[in-house]
C-alpha cells in the first residue's frame with residue numbers, strides 16, 4: 015500500500031504548490047512562464063539524449079522475439095509479421111505494435127482453482143484499456159493545440175467537432191475526456207485488484223498514472239465546472255511560443271495547477287518508464303529482422319581470431335578419412 | 346551505426362522535435378481581448394465582466410431553459426434590475442453576432458446558438 019500512497023501524496027503536494035504560490039504569493043510569472051520553458055527544454059533535451067544513448071549502444075546479435083515461422087525454405091510458409099525477415103516486415107511489426115498494441119492482445123491471465131488446478135485464460139481488458147487510454151490522450155493533447163496557435167488549424171477543429179459530436183452538456187462534452195478518465199481509472203484499479211500485479215507494482219508505476227489522472231481531472235474541472243478564462247490562457251500560450259514574455263492578468267489558479275502538473279510530468283518523462291514512447295521504436299527485440307539464417311551478423315568487437323573451416327580440415331585429412339571410409343565432400 | 350539506422354533514428358527524432366514544437370513555427374499574435382462595445386451606460390450588464398468572461402454560456406443556457414420550458418421570460422439581477430431573456434437584449438449593448446464570433450474563433454470554440462437564432 016505504501017508503494018501507492020507515497021506517489022499519491024506527492025501528486026497532491028505538487029498540485030498544491032502552484033495553487034498556493036499563485037493565489038497567495040503572486041508567483042504567476044514563475045509558474046506561467048519560467049517553469050514551462052524549463053520543462054519543454056528538459057523534455058526535448060532529455061528525450062533526445064535517451065534515444066541517442068540507445069542508438070549508440072551496440073546491438074551485436076539478432077535478438078528479435080518471435081512467435082511465428084521464420085523464413086527459410088521456399089515450401090515452408092513464413093509468418094511475415096510474427097517473424098519478420100526484412101526491413102519492411104520488421105517495420106510493419108513495429109507499427110502494428112505502436113498503433114494497435116498487437117503483442118498485448120496476447121495477454122493471458124493465470125488463475126489457481128480448487129484442485130489445485132492452474133488455468134490460463136484470455137485477458138483482453140489490459141489491451142483494451144491501454145489502447146483506449148493512449149489514443150484518447152493523443153486526441154486530447156492534439157486538441158490542446160488550439161491554445162497555442164493563434165489561428166486554430168483545420169485538423170484541430172476537426173478533432174474538436176468529431177470529439178464533441180454528442181453535443182451534450184455545455185461546453186460540449188468530449189468523448190475522449192470520458193474514455194481517458196475511465197481508462198486511467200481502470201489501469202489504476204488493475205494494479206490494486208490482482209495480488210500478483212500489486213506485488214510487482216512500484217511507486218514509479220503509480221506516480222505517472224496518478225499524475226495523468228490529476229491532470230485530466232483538473233482539466234475536466236476547468237472545462238465543465240470551475241471555469242477559467244480561456245482567452246487569457248490562450249494569450250499566455252501564444253505569447254510563450256513566440257518568446258514574448260508577458261503574463262496576462264486574471265487566469266484562475268486552477269489553470270496553474272494543470273500547467274504545473276503537466277510541466278512536472280514533462281520533466282519526469284525522459285527519466286522514467288514513460289520513455290517507452292521512444293523506447294518502443296528502439297527495442298532490438300522488436301525492430302530487428304529475424305534473418306540470422308540468411309545473413310551472417312558478425313559481432314563488431316570480436317577479437318581477430320584464426321578460424322579453421324571444415325574445408326581446410328578436410329583438405330588436411332582427406333586421404334585418411336577416405337581410408338577410414340568416412341564420407342568426404344570433395345572427392 | 347549503419348547509415349540507414351542513422352537516418353531512421355535522426356529522422357524519427359526530427360519528427361518528434363517538430364511535433365512537440367509545432368506551435369512554435371506558426372504565425373500569429375496573441376490577441377488583446379476586445380473590450381465589450383457596450384452602448385448602454387458602463388456597468389449595465391446582467392453580471393460582472395469577470396463573471397461573463399468565464400460563464401456567459403452557462404447564463405445563456407439557463408435563460409434558454411427557463412424561458413422556453415418554464416415560460417419565465419424576465420431575468421432579475423440581485424440588485425433588482427429586470428431584463429428580457431433574449432439574445433436581442435444582449436445585442437442592445439453588444440452589437441451583433443460579430444461580438445461573439447471574434448473571441449470564439451480565436452479560442453476555437455464553436456457556439457451553436459446560431460444554428461437556430463439569427464441576427465437582427
Ligand code: HEM
Nearest residue numbers: 154158161188191229230233234236237244247251273276
Ligand atoms: C499532458 C498534457 C495534458 C493533458 C493530458 C491535458 C488534459 C486535459 C483534459 C482531459 C482537459 C479537459 C478538456 C479537454 O479534453 O480539452 C483539459 C482542459 C484544459 N487544458 Fe489541458 N492537458 C494537458 C496539457 C495542457 C497544457 C500544456 C495547457 C496549457 C495551455 C492546458 C490547458 C488546458 C485548459 C485551459 C483547459 C480547459 C479547456 C476549456 O475550458 O475548454 N493543458 N486538459
